[in-house]
Structure formats: C-alpha cells, structure tokens
Amino acid sequence: MAGADVLPVTVDEVPAITRIVRQADIDEITEALGIPVERALYEAVQGSLNARKIVVNGEVVAVFGDAVYSLLGSVGVPWLISTIHVEKHAKAFLKVCKPEVQGMLTRHQNLLNYVDVRNTAAIRWLKWLGFSFGPAAPYGARRFLFHPFTMNREN
Structure with missing residues (x-):
C-alpha cells in the first residue's frame, strides 16, 4: 500500500483539481452553498493558513486547509474537498487525517464548520x-440543511 504525501497546494492547481472533485462535494458546494466549485476551491486555498493536498501514487485524493473564522475566539474553519480518487486510496487518506486535524488545533483553540x-x-x-455535531439547520445561500460540527483544543 502506498502512503499519502501531504503537500502544499497553490491556486494554480485549482482548475485541474476542480475537474476531479467528488460528486457529493460538488452537490454540497454548488447546490447548497450556491457557488461554483472552482470559486469555492480557489477562495478556500487562498484564504487558508495551511492549504494542503493529499497525494497518493501521483493522484490528488483531497485538498484541505484551515481558515481563520475569528481571531478573538481563536476559531478556525477546517475544510476538505475530496476527489474521485479518495475511495480508492481510503486507507492512506485516513492515516494522515487525524494528525492534520491535531495540527489545526495548534493554530486554533476551536474548530467550526458545517456539513450538508x-x-x-x-x-x-x-x-x-x-468532531461533535449540532442539530441540522438551514445554512448557506440556498438554506439547505447542514449540521454544524466542532472540535475544541484540550487545555
């Protein structure tokens, strides 16, 4: 089994990655949030403290990062957009996820985002x-139901 590499991602890579985004992620972004995937990915990469891609055997499996939601409350927004290659490389993908979330918790006291x-x-x-989940509520431009999810740094 090949291991995953976690590498920096740049906005120049966004068009190529957009073409291989997983359908559920496309639905969440375009239908529920009401913006094109390419714009969402571009803004996410550009607005993150630590935008990265997970690559296995030369294939981009996912792109992720964490943006600052609130400096005051030390709240970060973790995000991840997966590609059509994520299921094929699920073990390698999962192996790198928990350490990356722990890294986010070194930059933010609290993590918060929403999932369709x-x-x-x-x-x-x-x-x-x-992550802990709150009850589903209307969210985003189209008011689809999303769960808030959170994680807090242990003191």
Whole structure:
C-alpha cells in the first residue's frame, strides 16, 4: 500500500483539481452553498493558513486547509474537498487525517464548520475524526440543511 504525501497546494492547481472533485462535494458546494466549485476551491486555498493536498501514487485524493473564522475566539474553519480518487486510496487518506486535524488545533483553540446532511460519507468521516455535531439547520445561500460540527483544543 502506498502512503499519502501531504503537500502544499497553490491556486494554480485549482482548475485541474476542480475537474476531479467528488460528486457529493460538488452537490454540497454548488447546490447548497450556491457557488461554483472552482470559486469555492480557489477562495478556500487562498484564504487558508495551511492549504494542503493529499497525494497518493501521483493522484490528488483531497485538498484541505484551515481558515481563520475569528481571531478573538481563536476559531478556525477546517475544510476538505475530496476527489474521485479518495475511495480508492481510503486507507492512506485516513492515516494522515487525524494528525492534520491535531495540527489545526495548534493554530486554533476551536474548530467550526458545517456539513450538508446529505453528505453521509463526510459525516461518518468527521465523527471518526472526533468532531461533535449540532442539530441540522438551514445554512448557506440556498438554506439547505447542514449540521454544524466542532472540535475544541484540550487545555
């Protein structure tokens, strides 16, 4: 089994990555948030403290990062957009996820974001990572149901 490399990602790579984004992620971004995937990915990479890509055997499996939501409360926004290659390389992908979330918690006291209730694979993964969930509520431009998910740094 090949291991995953976690490498920096740049906005120049966004068009190529956009072409291989997983359908559930496309649905969450375009239908629920009401913006094109390419714009969402461009803004996420540009607005993150630590934008990275997970690569296995030369294939980009996911792109992720953490943005600052609030300096005052030390709140970060973790995000991840997966590609069509994520299931094929699931073990290698999962192996790098928990350490990366721990890295985010060194930069932020609290992590907060929202996940589309229809994105069941993402919800399962977030629970596995240890995030806590709030009740689903309308969110984003189209007011689809999303769960808030959070994690706090242990003091």
